[in-house]
Amino acid sequence: MEKLSDKEIKFDANGLVPAIVQDVVSNQVLMMAYMNAESLKLTLEQGETWFWSRSRSELWHKGATSGNIQKVVEVRVDCDADTLLVLVNPAGAACHTGEHSCFYRKI
Amino acid sequence: MEKLSDKEIKFDANGLVPAIVQDVVSNQVLMMAYMNAESLKLTLEQGETWFWSRSRSELWHKGATSGNIQKVVEVRVDCDADTLLVLVNPAGAACHTGEHSCFYRKI
Numbered sequence: 334m335e336k337l338s339d340k341e342i343k344f345d346a347n348g349l350v351p352a353i354v355q356d357v358v359s360n361q362v363l364m365m366a367y368m369n370a371e372s373l374k375l376t377l378e379q380g381e382t383w384f385w386s387r388s389r390s391e392l393w394h395k396g397a398t399s400g401n402i403q404k405v406v407e408v409r410v411d412c413d414a415d416t417l418l419v420l421v422n423p424a425g426a427a428c429h430t431g432e433h434s435c436f437y438r439k440i
Numbered sequence: 441m442e443k444l445s446d447k448e449i450k451f452d453a454n455g456l457v458p459a460i461v462q463d464v465v466s467n468q469v470l471m472m473a474y475m476n477a478e479s480l481k482l483t484l485e486q487g488e489t490w491f492w493s494r495s496r497s498e499l500w501h502k503g504a505t506s507g508n509i510q511k512v513v514e515v516r517v518d519c520d521a522d523t524l525l526v527l528v529n530p531a532g533a534a535c536h537t538g539e540h541s542c543f544y545r546k547i
Contacts, residue, residue: 334544334545334546335544335545335546336545336546336547337545337546337547338547339547342547351458351472353460353469353472355469359467360466360467360468361467362460362462362469362525364518365458365460365518365523377547407546408546408547409543409544409545409546409547410543410545410546410547411471411472411535411542411543411545412535412536412537412539412542412544413542416472416542416543418469418543428519429519430519432519435518435519435520435523436516436517436518436523436525437441437442437516437519438441438442438443438444438516438517438518439441439442439443439444439514439515439516439517440443440444440445440446440449440484440515440516440517
């Protein structure tokens with residue numbers, strides 16, 4: 334697979350990039366959240382997902398309080414380099430509701 | 441699966457919601473694009489994906505020119521009702537580069 338440097342990621346006007354999180358084993362899409370440059374750096378360095386919480390305006394280490402951390406296997410980038418796909422092994426539920434995936438409802 | 445009305449979707453300040461597109465058979469994440477209320481309505485009515493092109497500022501019927509339409513099987517909504525997961529049967533490549541998925545590179 335072709336490689337891209339994290340310096341080539343195109344963050345939006347707020348310095349954020351959407352990050353889709355997918356279970357690498359089941360292929361279930363678990364959640365989508367936003368990363369800034371620092372949370373992407375921490376994710377790559379520590380091998381666990383870090384995001385930027387837009388509601389709390391702070392870095393957010395997924396699972397820091399719930400224990401449901403996500404071990405990162407690979408970070409993929411789309412053709413425009415403005416969306417990430419993070420393949421993980423989750424330690425538990427991705428959703429704060431306790432659901433395994435945040436996408437537990439349909440229209 | 442719990443149901444939600446499309447009227448409950450929370451569009452952002454620009455009237456958009458991110459829509460992750462996933463192949464319902466292979467479970468591969470194909471692309472992410474944005475929908476406004478009208479493109480979501482068209483998607484639900486026609487059973488094919490419609491988006492809002494932020495670069496061209498126009499409605500965009502996926503596959504209208506390339507032939508690579510995406511037949512919609514289900515539209516899921518996340519816990520915050522501000523992100524969609526669209527399960528599709530794709531007629532061809534999702535990416536304008538010709539790649540099957542837009543996520544063909546990794547960091």
